Amino acid sequence: MKKLCLVTHKLKKGDGQGRVNYEIVRAACTKGYDVTILATECARDVIEDFGVHFIEIQVDPWKTNLIRNQIFALKSYIWLKNYGSQFDILNVNGFITWFPAQVNSVHFVHGAWMRSPYNVDRIFSGIKSAYYKIFTIINSVLEKRAFKQANIVVAVSPLVVEELITIGVPKHKIIMIPNGVDIEEFHPGEGLRTELGFRADTPLAIFSGDLRSRRKNLETVLAALRDCADWHLLVLSRVEGSIYPAMAQEMGILNRVHFLGFRSDSAALMRTADVLIFPSRYDPCTLVVAEALASGVPVITAKSVGASFQITQDSGWIMDDPENHRKITEILQIILSEKMSGNNIRKDQARFAALKYSWDITANNYLELYQKIIKTNTDVPSTISQKIN
Numbered sequence: 001m002k003k004l005c006l007v008t009h010k011l012k013k014g015d016g017q018g019r020v021n022y023e024i025v026r027a028a029c030t031k032g033y034d035v036t037i038l039a040t041e042c043a044r045d046v047i048e049d050f051g052v053h054f055i056e057i058q059v060d061p062w063k064t065n066l067i068r069n070q071i072f073a074l075k076s077y078i079w080l081k082n083y084g085s086q087f088d089i090l091n092v093n094g095f096i097t098w099f100p101a102q103v104n105s106v107h108f109v110h111g112a113w114m115r116s117p118y119n120v121d122r123i124f125s126g127i128k129s130a131y132y133k134i135f136t137i138i139n140s141v142l143e144k145r146a147f148k149q150a151n152i153v154v155a156v157s158p159l160v161v162e163e164l165i166t167i168g169v170p171k172h173k174i175i176m177i178p179n180g181v182d183i184e185e186f187h188p189g190e191g192l193r194t195e196l197g198f199r200a201d202t203p204l205a206i207f208s209g210d211l212r213s214r215r216k217n218l219e220t221v222l223a224a225l226r227d228c229a230d231w232h233l234l235v236l237s238r239v240e241g242s243i244y245p246a247m248a249q250e251m252g253i254l255n256r257v258h259f260l261g262f263r264s265d266s267a268a269l270m271r272t273a274d275v276l277i278f279p280s281r282y283d284p285c286t287l288v289v290a291e292a293l294a295s296g297v298p299v300i301t302a303k304s305v306g307a308s309f310q311i312t313q314d315s316g317w318i319m320d321d322p323e324n325h326r327k328i329t330e331i332l333q334i335i336l337s338e339k340m341s342g343n344n345i346r347k348d349q350a351r352f353a354a355l356k357y358s359w360d361i362t363a364n365n366y367l368e369l370y371q372k373i374i375k376t377n378t379d380v381p382s383t384i385s386q387k388i389n
Helices: 016-030 044-050 065-086 110-115 126-149 158-166 218-226 244-251 266-270 288-294 306-310 325-341 345-357 359-376
Strands: 003-007 034-039 053-056 089-093 103-106 152-155 174-176 204-208 232-236 257-261 275-278 299-302 316-319
Touching: 003 016, 003 065, 016 034, 016 044, 016 089, 016 359, 034 065, 065 126, 089 359, 103 126, 103 359, 110 126, 110 158, 152 158, 152 359, 158 174, 158 306, 204 218, 204 266, 218 232, 218 244, 218 325, 232 266, 244 257, 266 288, 275 288, 275 325, 288 299, 288 306, 288 345, 299 306, 299 325, 306 345, 316 325, 325 345, 345 359
Parallel strands: 003 034, 003 089, 034 053, 089 103, 103 152, 152 174, 204 232, 204 275, 232 257, 275 299, 299 316
Antiparallel strands: none
16 A cells, blocks of 8 residues: 655645645545645544544644744654655655655745745834744745755746746756646535625625735725726635725725625635636735636736636736736726626636646646656656646
């Protein structure tokens, strides 16, 4: 029996990195792998339904992320030093452990984020700015070490591929396996317009992303909405500590911006909308773009979003500048015109575009990679379907 060990902080559906690993585990167990998970948290159904071995790495929750991550890295290293040799495949995620792994899946490149003008240490001041700067610098150094140790570095988007090359990872070590989407959970349909009190002809956009920082760029979406009096916006995210409700109030559009907080029915809410607006200033490969496409919802995004490569010409718009609220306004007018005329081509094309990125395809690409490593024991398989050119 082939033995696989995955190292991630959380393995659960509601976490981006955790969801990828969740799907890998599900597929691996189906194919007969014996799977061990090192994490602080693991979805109960994975343990109960598939019988994986969950090694809980306990980390004090009150400590900062910087300290928690180092404790996790050290504890996982000690465990892997004792037991790591028994596994055929060890797959880690970025710098997460001091122990070397064959496969390193990269969802975020700190070295690239360090150079971004939207890095949070440039927004905050004082102690908070210093903390974020130290956090990014330390992780940018440690991730290089982790990538150097790995035989294969898996990038989740073309943007991450470019960033890895920029920080010095040899191109021959990199392959690309995009994140996926649950095409059964996210699908076209009626949504929740009646429950939310919207008429069928009300133009409705949706935004989903962390509101605690400016990186996801909700302010540009609000600026566009200010110039589109017919449109309403659903915002899916926790609002505690966010500046955006007050910003919407100051703009005079709070009556058209609906902050819904965290919702467990995000799939139903997604198919309620006419368009997803996601002009994030930096996002290596968010899941929300593919989730919108799978729901038959076209997407407005920017080149700074790694998942923008999933959008086809007829399923959305990719802006050069994430700050261009006037461009978003123009696109919303196009969508409204198409909605009034009953033109549903973009919705059909959005769903079609997403079918290439199901979780089954993502997980099977990982299993194909594992199998080639086990069979040939070479650094980089030459026939992986999602390899870079």
